[in-house]
Amino acid sequence: MARILPMAASYSLQLAGLRPPSPFSAAVRLASNARLGLHSAPFRRLALSHLGSAMHHGQLFGIKPSKLIRKASGIEASAAGNMTTQASTTVSQEEALEWVKKDKRRLLHVVYRVGDLDKTIKFYTECLGMKLLRKRDIPEERYTNAFLGYGPEDSHFVVELTYNYGVDKYDIGTGFGHFGIAVEDVAKTVDLIKAKGGKVTREPSSLKGGKTLVASIEDPDGYKFELLERGPTPEPFCQLMLRVGDLDRAINFYEKAFGMELLHKQDNPEDKYTIAMMGYGPEDKNAVLELMYNYGVKEYDKGNAYAQIAIGTDDVYKTAEAIKLYGGKITREPGPLPGINTKITACLDPDGWKTVFVDNIDFAKELE
CATH class of the missing domain: 3.10.180.10 (2,3-Dihydroxybiphenyl 1,2-Dioxygenase, domain 1)
Structure with a gap:
């Protein structure tokens, strides 16, 4: 056959x-998948450890790094301990939607x-x-x-x-x-x-x-x-x-x-x-x-x-x-x-x- x-x-x-x-940036993939919403101190350490990836992801759509830093540092764990806010992803969705409409x-x-x-x-x-x-x-x-x-x-x-x-x-x-x-x-x-x-x-x-x-x-x-x-x-x-x-x-x-x-x-x-x-x-x-x-x-x-x-x-x-x-x-x-x-x-x-x-x-x- x-x-x-x-x-x-x-x-x-x-x-x-x-x-x-062709290979693609691991940093961009990491940024689009990273979850920043963990609890209290461990969360803050993880958020900072992934901040570089988040910036890379945000800069793809023209987001200023300072905006992402404010987003990440302003997130607090909920009393129930079940908050899973995705700071960089949320910002990226907004920026991505705006860009897609202009493309x-x-x-x-x-x-x-x-x-x-x-x-x-x-x-x-x-x-x-x-x-x-x-x-x-x-x-x-x-x-x-x-x-x-x-x-x-x-x-x-x-x-x-x-x-x-x-x-x-x-x-x-x-x-x-x-x-x-x-x-x-x-x-x-x-x-x-x-x-x-x-x-x-x-x-x-x-x-x-x-x-x-x-x-x-x-x-x-x-x-x-x-x-x-x-x-x-x-x-x-x-x-x-x-x-x-x-x-x-x-x-x-x-x-x-x-x-x-x-x-x-x-x-x-x-x-x-x-x-x-x-x-x-x-x-x-x-x-x-x-x-x-x-x-x-x-x-x-x-x-x-x-x-x-x-x-x-x-x-x-x-x-x-x-x-x-x-x-x-x-x-x-x-x-x-x-x-x-x-x-x-x-x-x-x-x-x-x-x-x-x-x-x-x-x-x-x-x-x-």
Whole structure:
């Protein structure tokens, strides 16, 4: 059986753990985990012993050392002896949240695997109107990938397709939902897809409680696409839907750790699901993340087809610390990648969905 490789951007194989992660500051890790809330004299000794780490952690977000000293020295043990205040972490959370909101973030691309690259490219360009932006073959690693979208990668959310030599089928699983594509005429697009032999799973119809025309289709690998009838938009590739087991937890994480905005939330009790739209700008002008919670369903099978999204950031180090502080799991410590020096960090959200953050300046250099 052919070996199934993970997604393959210029940094994809390294993210999958096929190359050792770069070392990261032990002091920063210690600072983000250290608990300063112990009792009376032992507490004060421990607080002072970790003060250097706390300062390092705080300085990452621009906190003055004197502020941390005042925080640490002002904590007193409670009479009950059960106080566990985390001075440096509390300050860091505040500073991290403030920084995350100011960070210049944008959805860059979504990565997933396909069994026949040429067939998929043909479908996306002829049926969905995408353009092939670039394509590259890496024979020594036995994979090819292609980037497609509705505009340049430096300003649009695009698709990164990965074909691994000899692997013609993947399991999409039950956690991935669909991609959303905004089109000006849903019925005309559906007719074109039918003429090209595409699979239509929902004929054009209005959304429940609304006037927007929608239709559903599947690409050659079985990935679902929802066609949404809209007027002209700068970002036709407009949605990525993933299912989560705890919607409130997911919203909180994406707001605080990723700096996304809750654009709107809609409960559908008759169909037993709730959705939340998260993103970095209005839905009619930007790609957004649609999170879906199905009543009573806590876990999903993620399969091996869908890989991850990539998001741009001004600082992967600060991003990683914010993710840790708000419950995410870092799977690739921040730092430059060997060979190309692009700085990245990778993480899992509370539901196990993977995201890679890429340094904005380094990403721009890659595109050059």
